Amino acid sequence: MTTDALAAWCRVRKQIDWTSAVDETPAPVQATVDGLATWCDAAVRSLNPARADRLLAALAQTRADASRKRPLTFTLLTQWQRLVLGTPDVPFRQGDAFAKGGRERYALTLHTQRDFEHCLRESADLEVPLASRAARAYLDVAFFHPFPDGNARLAMLTLAYVLEVEGVQLDQVGPLQTTRYADDSAGAADLAALVAVLIRATHHRATRARWST
Template identity: 65%
Template sequence: MSDDAPATWRRVREQVDWSSAATAAPVPLLPVVDGLAAWFDGPVRHRDPDRADRLIAAMTLSRAAAGRGEPLTPALLDDWQKLVLGTLDVRLRQGDAFAKGGRERYGLTPHTWRDFAACLHQSGAPSVPLSARAARAYLDIAFFHPYPDGNARLALLVLAYVLEVEGVRLDEVGPLQTTRYADDPAGAVDLAALVSVLIHTTHRRATAAAQ
């Protein structure tokens, strides 16, 4: 069994130089394809139509919040997660959780949710490049593991939300669907770089289509 993933992630999070983990991102034109909606309406719908409908509803709600410039908070996530899971009873987990076949443990201390809220707040820090902030917020969801279920789906919504607040949408999100580990600073940097690449690629394709 691994060490406590949230504690490990907090240490790794402080080690990464997020300011240099990704290049500055151009704000793209509207993408040729809405990558997040296409992912939900394609691969996800193929596996589970009801899940796809719930995710599209959560995406719509999150984009409305982004349009208002609302900061990321646990309460905001609760609203999305109700739609993701199709339930009115959503609350932060009340004990340890496990994933990756039990190899990753998500512990719970009196400070876990205070630390989680502080990390979410940093998603709006202008001193960190947008792509790095989006990747970091994705990993915050992955490794704090705030809910008993649905955290991977929520992580993707959160990444997209951080971009959406800045007027950025990706035209593909499939490359983001890979396993991440709390004790991997190089992997965190790689994710930030990948988000940067996806933003630049979206921008290039949108610009080409507009010409």
């Protein structure tokens, strides 16, 4: 049997100094282009129009929830995932999950859901820079793999939600679409750095656009 990648992620997660992984980024940031909606309409729609429509509906819900600053919980993710998958029943997975052609296994224990919810609550820890919190929440969804299907899409929505609560939208998300590995601490820190770069680039382009009008 493959090793437990979720256990590896939980170890890596504790090893990373998320508070110093990136510098603080500007907030709020209002993008001139809606990067996530554009991604849904381009990359996703070209493969599956119905999936893109569901993802856009879920995105609209995440933004409504962000405007009310609702805490990030498993219950909230469940509401989004119903829209992502177009099904009314999306319970926490009932067994081990697999990804990357079965090369990564995410074990299920009696404490998996509880541990996941604890990690989600940490997305509101203001002592950690925003980019680190968003990247960490993305990886939490990816590696806890809470649902049988749709976790990659949910991870992207979760990252965007953590940013949106602080008034930050990205004008591009394509660079985030890279394979991540649960035992890769350098890769996790690099994702936080990438999110910070995307925030600053969005802020720069938005500022430049305002000055040019």
